[in-house]
Amino acid sequence: xxxxxxxxxxxxxxxxxxxxxxxxxxxxxxxxxxxxxxxxxxxxxxxxxxxxxxxxxxxxxxxxxxxxxxxxxxxxxxxxxxxxxxxxxxxxxxxxxxxxxxxxxxxxxxxxxx
Amino acid sequence: xxxxxxxxxxxxxxxxxxxxxxxxxxxxxxxxxxxxxxxxxxxxxxxxxxxxxxxxxxxxxxxxxxxxxxxxxxxxxxxxxxxxxxxxxxxxxxxxxxxxxxxxxxxxxxxxxxxxx
Numbered sequence: 001x002x003x004x005x006x007x008x009x010x011x012x013x014x015x016x017x018x019x020x021x022x023x024x025x026x027x028x029x030x031x032x033x034x035x036x037x038x039x040x041x042x043x044x045x046x047x048x049x050x051x052x053x054x055x056x057x058x059x060x061x062x063x064x065x066x067x068x069x070x071x072x073x074x075x076x077x078x079x080x081x082x083x084x085x086x087x088x089x090x091x092x093x094x095x096x097x098x099x100x101x102x103x104x105x106x107x108x109x110x111x112x113x114x
Numbered sequence: 115x116x117x118x119x120x121x122x123x124x125x126x127x128x129x130x131x132x133x134x135x136x137x138x139x140x141x142x143x144x145x146x147x148x149x150x151x152x153x154x155x156x157x158x159x160x161x162x163x164x165x166x167x168x169x170x171x172x173x174x175x176x177x178x179x180x181x182x183x184x185x186x187x188x189x190x191x192x193x194x195x196x197x198x199x200x201x202x203x204x205x206x207x208x209x210x211x212x213x214x215x216x217x218x219x220x221x222x223x224x225x226x227x228x229x230x231x
Contacts, residue, residue: 043118043204043222044157087156101147101172102220104156 003027004088009109018075020108022088025069031092033064035073036102037084044087044104047073083112115140118223120205126229127195135190135226137205145208145218146188148172148180150201151225157204163188195230202227 005023012018024033034049048055048062050071055062061074075082087107121136139146144165149157149172159172163182177199179191188207192199203226208218 041225043206043224044220045222046219049219101149101159101162102157104158106154106156 003090003103004105006086006088006105006108008106009111011111011113012075012078013113014080015077018078018082018110018112020073020075020086020088020110021070022073023070024088024090027068027090028092031090033062033068033071034089034091034102035060035062036087036089036104037082038087038107039081039084044102047086049091078110078112080112080114083110085109117141118205118207118221120203120223120226122226123224124227126231127192128231129195129197131195132191132193133195133228135192135203135205135228137188137190137223138186139188139205139207139221139223140186141207141221142185143207143209143221144185145220146182147206147208147220148178148188148190149204149206150174150199151204152201160190160203192228197230200228200230 032049032051035047036044038044048057048060050062050064064071085107087104089102118139147162148160151157158174160178161172161180163169166182166185169180182188205223206220208220
């Protein structure tokens with residue numbers, strides 16, 4: 001079962017804010033929300049992650065609803081280079097070591113229009 | 115830092131041939147991963163390693179083998195290549211969890227595009 005739901009594609013005008021939604025209604029209390037993106041033919045790139053508070057870094061902002069069932073990734077001033085597939089991923093946290101991979105769905109193909 | 119590097123960038127194999135995909139990272143990351151990505155799909159985990167000498171299976175390990183003799187290198191071996199292994203292969207690495215929380219960020223290589231005919 002998919003843990004996240006994202007629209008398959010979105011358009012945004014260059015210079016405007018791109019708002020990418022993600023539903024994760026079955027998220028557990030010990031799961032983070034991560035965002036990665038994949039520019040055509042390249043390896044995925046980490047963007048941002050959060051648990052329950054809103055987060056901001058040099059690339060983007062992450063807004064998580066109070067019930068944590070959905071989130072929005074915001075690229076404040078989109079450029080043509082932001083055209084990519086954006087993946088929303090939920091991932092548990094725990095202490096004690098170990099590892100597991102990221103579970104990628106199909107993501108949202110964001111197209112920035114000139 | 116070069117980050118995560120992968121070789122070769124492209125490869126065409128015949129059915130039944132074998133090859134090794136190379137992955138090296140210079141960030142001193144303990145954790146390393148191999149994923150495959152089929153056309154139009156998300157990535158799927160093949161194998162991962164939490165340190166030198168320790169490896170474990172991911173979601174789709176059949177037809178592949180790995181080894182981890184050093185922190186830097188994590189090669190992926192394909193034995194008896196099949197058309198179903200035509201894919202793009204990505205290697206990634208990360209630091210282990212710290213301070214009791216699992217908040218690793220994975221860094222990916224540029225990928226190896228493999229075609230099996």
